[in-house]
Amino acid sequence: MPPVMNKPKNKFYVVWEGHQRGIFDKWETCKKQVDGYTGAKYKGFTTLEEAKAALGGNPLSYFGKTAKAPENAELRKLYGEPLRQAICVDAACSGNPGIIEYRGVHSATGQEIFHRGPFPEGTNNIGEFLAIVSGLVYLKQNGLALPLYSDSRNAIAWVKAKKVATLLKPNAKNKDLFDLLDRAVAWLHNNNYDTRILKWETKAWGEIPADFGRK
Numbered sequence: 075m076p077p078v079m080n081k082p083k084n085k086f087y088v089v090w091e092g093h094q095r096g097i098f099d100k101w102e103t104c105k106k107q108v109d110g111y112t113g114a115k116y117k118g119f120t121t122l123e124e125a126k127a128a129l130g131g132n133p134l135s136y137f138g139k140t141a142k143a144p145e146n147a148e149l150r151k152l153y154g155e156p157l158r159q160a161i162c163v164d165a166a167c168s169g170n171p172g173i174i175e176y177r178g179v180h181s182a183t184g185q186e187i188f189h190r191g192p193f194p195e196g197t198n199n200i201g202e203f204l205a206i207v208s209g210l211v212y213l214k215q216n217g218l219a220l221p222l223y224s225d226s227r228n229a230i231a232w233v234k235a236k237k238v239a240t241l242l243k244p245n246a247k248n249k250d251l252f253d254l255l256d257r258a259v260a261w262l263h264n265n266n267y268d269t270r271i272l273k274w275e276t277k278a279w280g281e282i283p284a285d286f287g288r289k
Contacts, residue, residue: 085099085118085119085120085121085122086098086099086118086119086120086121086122086124086125087099087100087101087103087104087116087117087118087119087125088116088117088118088119088125088128088129089104089107089108089114089115089116090115090116090129091111091114091115091116092107092108092111092114092115092116093106093107093108093111094107095107095129096129097122097125097126097129101118101194104116104118105192105194108192109192110189114192116168116173116192117168117173118168118169118172118173146277146278149275149277149278150278150279152278153275153278153279156181156223156274156275156279157181157221157223157272158181158182159181159182159220160181160182160220160221160222160223160272161178161179161180161181161187161209161212161213161220161221161222161223162178162179162181162222162223162224162274162282162283162284163176163177163178163179163202163205163206163208163209163222163223163224163282163284164176164177164202164205164224164225164282164284164285164286165177165198165200165201165202165204165205165226165286166198166201166286167196167197167198167201170197170198171195171196171197171242171248172195172196173191173192173193173194173195173196174191174192174193174195174196174197174198174200174201174251175189175190175191175192175193175201175286176189176190176191176201176202176204176205176208177189177190177205177284177286178205178208178209178212178284179283179284181223181283184283187212188208188209188212190204190205190208190254193248193250193251194247194248195242195245195247195248195251196242196248196251197240197242198226199226199228199229199232199240200238200240200242200251200255202224202225202226202228202229203226203228203229203232203233203238203255203258204254204255204258205224205229205284206222206224206226206229206230206233206271207233207258207261207262208258209222209269210222210233210261210262210265210267210269210271211261213267213269214265214267214269219268219269220269221269221270221271221272222269222270222271222272223272223273223274223282224271224272224273224274224282225273225274225276225282227273230271230273233262233271234271236259236262236263237259238255238259
């Protein structure tokens, strides 16, 4: 029997950085503040007291470790240097399941080439999978022969299998996300691509360039 997945019970959403800073009691209102805002920082809380305390504090303290993974010289010798001419993709998830978003950037310049979300309920694996497929679509549509880096072994495996192996169940809250998953799987089955999907070795190279900086 698969493990029971706790359902999020967020009632208040704190936006530290967005179009408007504050506390919002509806996800739809929160989403308007962070949609399209690069570097938005936000999180859901179960009580108003928690939300008020969080708004007055350092947002980075609510996303786990604040330091980026350091590079490791010995492992760097083992793996070599990452390719500069590539695109990198990553996802961020606040909770499990929780609010997710994902994006892709050019490795050499750090320029963001796509950014999707936030979505109110998803998992990190789902976000990483959608990020890879979005990257593949972007490369094919633009006729670019660049490799693609992801730091998620699970998501890379899902893409190669052309199948999503998530325990998250569809519901009204995550309907839009599951619609995207269906479209992504269909795209993989209906399209050929020559893109090399490569594992970003975080322990050797530090955080992937598409990282959201919320660890």
